[in-house]
Amino acid sequence: xxxxxxxxxxxxxxxxxxxxxxxxxxxxxxxxxxxxxxxxxxxxxxxxxxxxxxxxxxxxxxxxxxxxxxxxxxxxxxxxxxxxxxxxxxxxxxxxxxxxxxxxxxxxxxxxxxxxxxxxxxxxxxxxxxxxxxxxxxxxxxxxxxxxxxxxxxxxxxxxxxxxxxxxxxxxxxxxxxxxxxxxxxxxxxxxxxxxxxxxxxxxxxxxxxxxxxxxxxxxxxxxxxxxxxxxxxxxxxxxxxxxxxxxxxxxxxxxxxxxxxxxxxxxxxxxxxxxxxx
Amino acid sequence: xxxxxxxxxxxxxxxxxxxxxxxxxxxxxxxxxxxxxxxxxxxxxxxxxxxxxxxxxxxxxxxxxxxxxxxxxxxxxxxxxxxxxxxxxxxxxxxxxxxxxxxxxxxxxxxxxxxxxxxxxxxxxxxxxxxxxxxxxxxxxxxxxxxxxxxxxxxxxxxxxxxxxxxxxxx
Numbered sequence: 001x002x003x004x005x006x007x008x009x010x011x012x013x014x015x016x017x018x019x020x021x022x023x024x025x026x027x028x029x030x031x032x033x034x035x036x037x038x039x040x041x042x043x044x045x046x047x048x049x050x051x052x053x054x055x056x057x058x059x060x061x062x063x064x065x066x067x068x069x070x071x072x073x074x075x076x077x078x079x080x081x082x083x084x085x086x087x088x089x090x091x092x093x094x095x096x097x098x099x100x101x102x103x104x105x106x107x108x109x110x111x112x113x114x115x116x117x118x119x120x121x122x123x124x125x126x127x128x129x130x131x132x133x134x135x136x137x138x139x140x141x142x143x144x145x146x147x148x149x150x151x152x153x154x155x156x157x158x159x160x161x162x163x164x165x166x167x168x169x170x171x172x173x174x175x176x177x178x179x180x181x182x183x184x185x186x187x188x189x190x191x192x193x194x195x196x197x198x199x200x201x202x203x204x205x206x207x208x209x210x211x212x213x214x215x216x217x218x219x220x221x222x223x224x225x226x227x228x229x230x231x232x233x234x235x236x237x238x239x240x241x242x243x244x245x246x247x248x249x250x251x252x253x254x255x256x257x258x259x260x261x262x263x264x265x266x267x268x269x270x271x272x273x274x275x276x277x278x279x
Numbered sequence: 280x281x282x283x284x285x286x287x288x289x290x291x292x293x294x295x296x297x298x299x300x301x302x303x304x305x306x307x308x309x310x311x312x313x314x315x316x317x318x319x320x321x322x323x324x325x326x327x328x329x330x331x332x333x334x335x336x337x338x339x340x341x342x343x344x345x346x347x348x349x350x351x352x353x354x355x356x357x358x359x360x361x362x363x364x365x366x367x368x369x370x371x372x373x374x375x376x377x378x379x380x381x382x383x384x385x386x387x388x389x390x391x392x393x394x395x396x397x398x399x400x401x402x403x404x405x406x407x408x409x410x411x412x413x414x415x416x417x418x419x420x421x422x423x424x425x426x427x428x429x430x431x432x433x434x435x436x437x438x439x440x441x442x443x444x445x446x447x448x449x450x
Contacts (some may be wrong), residue, residue, distance in 0.1 A: 010346050013303075025446075026311040026371040035303065136446065181368065182360035209369055211448050216369050 010079060011045055013038040020065050029180030029206030030060050033127050036178070038067065039187035051094045054083040056108060058100040059204070060127035069096075077107030078116040080124065087120050088260065094194060095121075101128040105141040105161050106196045112163075116170035116199055121258045123200045125194040126163065127180070129208035129215060137211035163203050163248040164240045168233060168252055173198035175236065175252040176229075179222045180206040185248065192250055205246070214246065218246070225249035283356065283398055287406040290398075291338055292348040293355050294414055297362040297394075298335035299347065301387065302328045303421045304365045308380075315373040323380045331364070334417075363390040374440050385425045392418035 016038035026032050041051060051069040055061035056079035062073025070093070074082045083097045104112055104126045115122065130147070132138040139152045141161035148155050167175050174196040178186040186204065193200035205222065207215035221244075229237050229250040236252035284290035305328035312321035337346075355365065366383045395415035399408050 012347075019312040021314055024311065026308065026373050026375075027369040028366070031307050031311070032368045033309070167398075171326050179360075185360060186352055207311060207369060219367075219369075269383075 011047070013042045013155055016041045016048055016067050016069065018068050022062065022066055024059055024062075025208075025210045027207075027209035028059070029129065029204070029208070030063070030127055031178045032183040033060070033098075033125065033204055033206055034063055034066055036180075036183040036186035036190055037063070037098075037125065039183065040190035040194060041069075043187065043191050046194075050092070051079050051096065052083075052086055052090075053096045053208050054086065055079050055097060055098045056103040057134075058103045058132070060098060060100040061103055063098040067172055073219065077103055077109075077127045080105065080108060080122070081217040083122050083124075084115060084118065084120050087122055090132055091121070095123070096194070097124045099124075099126055100133075100140075100143045101126060101130060101161075101163070102132045102138075102140040105163055110142070111159075113166060113170040116172040116201065118259045119171055119173055119198045119256055121197055121199070123190065123196075123202065125190065125193075125202045125204060127204050127206035128163070129206050129212055130160075131208050131211045133208045133211050138222055144159075162214065162241075164201070164251065165237060167201040168237055168240065169201075171199070171256065172201045172252075173242070173254040173256045174200035174250070174256070176200070176250040177225075177248055178204045179218065179246075179248050180204055181219045181222070189250060192253075194252060196254060198254075216257070221246045222248050225251060229253040231255060283401055284393055284407055285404060287311055287404070287410055288342065288348070289351070290404075290410055292350070294395075294410075295335055295338045295342075295347055296350060296355055297342075297364045297391065298331050298338065300362040301331040301364040301366075301417050302335060304361075304368065305331060307368075308366070308371055311371065312373070312375075314339075317373060317375070319377055320375055320380050320434045323377050327384055330421075335358075358394070363394040364388070372440060374442060376435045376439055378429065381425055381429045381432060385422065385429065388418055388421040392422055 022031060033134050048068040053064040053067050054072045055064050056074055057076035066074050079097050079099050083095050087095045128142055130140060130142045132140050137149060137151060139147060139156045144160060145157050146155040166174055174193055176189050176193060178189045189202060193202050205218055207218055209216060223224055223246060225247040229252055231254050234256060240251055284293050286338035305324045309328060312324060319408045364387045366387050370383055392415055395411045395418060399411035399415060402408050
């Protein structure tokens with residue numbers, strides 16, 4: 001054997017896409033989110049076997065199957081719980097969590113807050129379209145109170161959930177907003193989130209062209225955040241509370257230490273765990 | 280538009296990125312249409328992806344590249360979030376017809392032609408200007424090809440998007 005190093009193949013976004021074709025509606029924003037995630041992974045040159053994508057239930061939660069990374073398509077709202085366990089047990093993996101607003105903010109709302117609070121090194125990408133698309137268009141936590149449709153005539157009348165503020169108040173150490181109509185910009189934000197140590201929360205405005213066709217207009221409303229990220233949570237909170245909901249970019253990047261502080265490496269054998277559970 | 284490419288190599292990297300983004304988007308569209316059993320349009324988007332892929336390969340061969348150069352820090356500075364030849368991700372419908380797909384392609388080629396034309400005017404590099412004019416001429420040929428293709432497909436009826444079993448009820 002000679003000592004000439006074999007040049008490493010350069011990974012491209014295509015290396016992270018599986019052979020499964022997405023079943024999303026044509027025009028869905030989730031297509032470009034998938035594209036942005038694969039571009040971000042390529043930009044970081046992370047081998048697919050060192051990445052896990054974990055999701056719950058919903059249109060956007062199908063993403064793990066469309067990647068060549070390890071994937072776990074879990075139960076509704078529990079993606080963050082599964083991902084937290086995975087990351088703590090396998091700190092060597094880069095763990096992405098994907099889902100939608102219904103999965104993440106309603107059924108999984110409590111997990112969302114506590115994942116932010118724990119600050120485990122995860123990157124949570126929520127494709128927010130303000131509707132439950134998979135189940136045919138019910139109002140979700142981020143739906144506007146006056147969104148009138150057949151299932152909620154006159155609107156729900158319920159104030160919308162504000163995920164970025166909740167994330168910030170709960171302790172997420174990286175908070176950003178992206179838009180699916182800018183997959184290159186989103187890829188950069190996702191890569192920043194993956195590089196950030198701790199819980200990174202990325203809210204993606206991802207139009208549902210079937211149940212919220214008016215969201216096609218979002219592309220005319222989004223704009224780059226006028227200022228860069230701050231590490232001052234109070235300042236970030238003021239900005240997020242007072243912006244128009246279409247500011248795109250990294251809005252907060254703190255330096256709180258992730259949990260666990262010293263992850264070390266997973267050295268325990270399966271038999272060790274089994275021994276703990278012996279009766 | 281940003282300051283733009285300063286060298287031929289930078290310019291061709293930009294042109295390559297444009298073609299590759301177009302391949303990716305057309306492939307996404309083709310996959311989506313196949314999933315929704317709209318086979319004619321799927322085949323058309325697949326063909327578009329192949330054409331753009333050939334253009335990308337030509338650039339790679341011309342420059343002697345084995346893999347795409349890294350994008351410059353801060354991106355390529357497209358006038359819009361995506362490259363000019365990339366069709367908007369939300370401009371498709373599961374019941375769309377070949378005429379709609381060709382309209383998307385026509386608009387994309389026209390944007391590409393305009394982009395190269397503006398770049399040729401703005402650059403101070405003679406090699407970049409020559410290459411940009413060459414690519415502008417190529418894109419113009421594509422515009423004419425798509426226009427000719429459009430004449431061979433029927434224009435859709437006004438109710439082309441009517442679905443007897445729609446996913447969304449409006450009543």
